[in-house]
Amino acid sequence: MDIGTVRVAAAGPAAGRRREQRGWYFYDWACSVYSTSVLTVFIGPYLTSVAKSAADSDGYVHPLGIPVRAGSYFPYCVSLSVVIAIVVMPLAGARADRSGRKKPLLALAAYTGATATTGMFFLGGDRYLLGGALLVVANASIAVSMVLYNAFLPQIAGPEERDRVSSRGWAFGYAAGALVLIVNLVLFTGHDSFGLSESAAVRVCLASAGLWWGAFTLVPLRRLRDRPAAAPVAAAPHGWRQLAATLRDMRGKPLTLAFLLAYLIYNDGIQTVISQASVYGSEELGLGQSTLIGAVLLVQVLAVGGALGMGRLARAYGAKRTILGSLVAWTLTLGAGYFLPAGAPVWFFVLAAGIGLVLGGSQALSRSLFSHLVPPGKEAEYFSAYEMSDRGMSWLGPLLFGLTYQLTGSYRDAIISLVVFFVAGFALLARVPVRRAVRDAGNPVPDRI
Template structure:
């Protein structure tokens, strides 16, 4: 508070940067702890557990925030406790990988080229695997659409549909809960149809969900909940299967390097969707037009992913090709 907002801004940047590094390392463990035929299921369960646990702490935070007077707290104090609980949550669960996961050491001479030099070396190496880069491009496009829907759905609900804060909070919880179901369900579908086909199917579902969202009536919370349910069902599975499919395209021994590029695609280009959303609103004055404009990311992502021969890409990366992919 007061003049300490600059400190808050710096801490926000540090926290987001640290989270990106943590997610990169977390993702890079997948090829080391799960054989190729189990990665879709393991990745799906990981996302499902994450959304389930996130829903629990979110519910606890919402109870504290909405009933802060009952706990003898001011609104500001309740917000501070909620924020601190997120940090404690991360810190507590970080003890599990620290104690249970083994670190595969890299010889010092190989680790000497760190930072930007290492990133440049990784990019040069990735040029030897153009099909892996082709998947990353497709992921960059459709994931940007996913991230924008997540961040702008509440804006659409409040500004265009005229929904209250309590409705939006319930919708967020609904997305969290159904993302668990969606991650597990799409993981099971991947066993039958393969990860690539299941992801392509999820992109069709994303497109249909946004199209339905365009026609939602204003002031109707029930239909907004239906939209939230649709988002939740495809959200977790899209993320989980994208991670597991990319893990098949990473050359052995380069997991952390390649997943850093994967995380860069996830975080580093996530401004394109909000830019399109904002520009469309500025030009048309309609949030409905802004939300439907995001369909472009899913259509283009579908086309780019459909053109990637994943079996050949897995073989070119030096990995065994699973029976169903």
């Protein structure tokens, strides 16, 4: 019995494995609403407006006495959340692998994030410090929870089915995002008829994402099951020491590390586009909140089909080639975004359509491809490194975006600066021999990869 058979056998009979897969999909259904409604649509423009209301006459706020341009406050908060997550994720991943108890840690991370998101209801007036703190906690929590969630994938799906399972998970997430955004759009555009101010409507939308996240997390917690640890439980190093230990271990798998480096770079660009697109649309293009919600809704709807469609392309051409094609599309889309005319929502919708068609597939196939490169028994530990740049948790991209805006005062310059992530990521991924990387990780090689 080879390693791949052992991994699938650990999931139990086929019926039980399918039950776990369906439960696994529902964590994407639960937490993707945060990524969509909170991070992509509402919190960026709203927190920026709150920071501007608290700014001095020169347009600066002063958290901890540090002068920060109000327009840069949101991306800086995203970057800070990732620095915190980098400390926590490897520790949580190593603990999960050593103890075999992923579910309790997943529950802790998920409900910490859901609680912080629900607390955004109280963000109003000039409470930019409260908003930043809640954003940092929620962002760091979803990063940690995704480490544990992704680590289940090699245990519940065999090598030949991981592209399909991963793509369906992303499709579930985008479907949930679209559903909740429709409700958000109705609430926001008709806030007067509901007796709410525009600010109150935004805060209700933010808090409802936290409630949704917490409620649907119950499904995967009921259906997924923990496996015995591959190694005896031992005390794990803390924070940066655990990250260093994980990276030292990866040095023995240089091709896995090479793929991870490529992924961290190009996904940093993807996540920054996602998290900063609404700020770009509102501040640079002068588009209203309703237009931004509609554009993101279009992204969600098309991303469902895009994720499933690119999953089929991967079965025909391999995941690596399909991802490389998506990076070319990302580069062209971002370049087009630089030239979008202000006050022209139609062109913003065209841009959103392009993003939606490649967004889900590029993320889903990256996750499934990486799962083939993880040594058995180290799923959560390796996915902790993977997750550093996933789900809007990138730090270098928002930092570059914020610094470019701070130095130039132009969101167009900030958005075009992100092209470097896609070009560099393409170049690095193209050099990775993925079939040899799978063998070196000790896993069976699928027919197409």
